[in-house]
Amino acid sequence: MFDPHLIRERYATVYERISAATTRAGRSADGITLVAVTKTWPAELALAAYEVGLRDFGENRPEELAEKRPAVEAALGPEAGITWHLIGTLQSRKSRLAADHADVFHALEREKIARRLAADLAENGRMLPSFVEVNLSGEATKSGLNVSRWEEDATQRDAVRRMLVDATPVLPVIGLMTMAPWDVPPEDIRAAFRRCRQLAEWLAGELPGAPRLALSMGMTDDFEIAIDEGATHIRVGRALFGEREK
Numbered sequence: 001m002f003d004p005h006l007i008r009e010r011y012a013t014v015y016e017r018i019s020a021a022t023t024r025a026g027r028s029a030d031g032i033t034l035v036a037v038t039k040t041w042p043a044e045l046a047l048a049a050y051e052v053g054l055r056d057f058g059e060n061r062p063e064e065l066a067e068k069r070p071a072v073e074a075a076l077g078p079e080a081g082i083t084w085h086l087i088g089t090l091q092s093r094k095s096r097l098a099a100d101h102a103d104v105f106h107a108l109e110r111e112k113i114a115r116r117l118a119a120d121l122a123e124n125g126r127m128l129p130s131f132v133e134v135n136l137s138g139e140a141t142k143s144g145l146n147v148s149r150w151e152e153d154a155t156q157r158d159a160v161r162r163m164l165v166d167a168t169p170v171l172p173v174i175g176l177m178t179m180a181p182w183d184v185p186p187e188d189i190r191a192a193f194r195r196c197r198q199l200a201e202w203l204a205g206e207l208p209g210a211p212r213l214a215l216s217m218g219m220t221d222d223f224e225i226a227i228d229e230g231a232t233h234i235r236v237g238r239a240l241f242g243e244r245e246k
């Protein structure tokens with residue numbers, strides 16, 4: 001149903017783009033986790049992506065993850081070595097789906113969700129390393145903790161810091177995630193990614209002994225800029241799988 005050759009070719013192109021970007025930035029491509037965003041595509045596409053070597057998959061809706069992961073595991077077995085990333089906003093009433101099916105969560109943005117997730121995880125005995133999603137532009141339509149003025153605004157900074165301080169062993173915070181603003185020139189995208197990295201650096205200084213924070217930023221159109229600004233996880237859909245229908 002899905003042509004592995006086409007996916008293999010696109011993956012090679014994405015990999016070349018990653019390599020070129022890491023070389024320019026003086027970084028190693030090994031430092032980048034490519035999250036292949038399979039949202040809206042059926043499980044068969046994830047199977048074809050697995051066949052060409054992709055191992056990190058991203059879903060933005062917990063319901064879809066809760067269907068697709070078991071379907072893929074039915075075909076490959078649970079020990080296939082796939083890491084499932086939930087990359088989209090989570091409503092607290094859906095926390096159970098995330099706790100049961102996600103391996104990494106990229107969009108932690110509220111204490112309430114953190115509490116719900118931690119309770120669900122304590123019950124099912126899983127753990128869910130998570131990124132705190134931050135919103136650097138302050139656009140109300142964007143998800144994430146508002147840190148649009150974090151450099152000046154101690155309240156904004158402290159809201160993020162508290163998410164890290166309050167993190168529990170079942171829900172450890174491993175980094176920050178952000179989405180670039182829409183329809184802006186590349187300089188503005190770069191500025192957003194840079195400020196996200198600087199915020200992570202500030203947090204690392206505030207919480208000595210904390211491991212270096214990962215940075216989930218960059219998608220099909222802007223992942224080179226994100227890599228240049230320190231991204232460790234890029235979330236790529238269209239460049240691997242083509243345009244989504246819905």
Ligand SMILES: *Cc1c(COP(=O)(O)O)cnc(C)c1O
Nearest residue numbers: 037060087219220235236237238
């Ligand atoms: C869909 C999605 C992506 C991937 O976007 P592409 O433009 O297809 O690469 C990345 N991150 C999130 C949160 C998404 O919802």
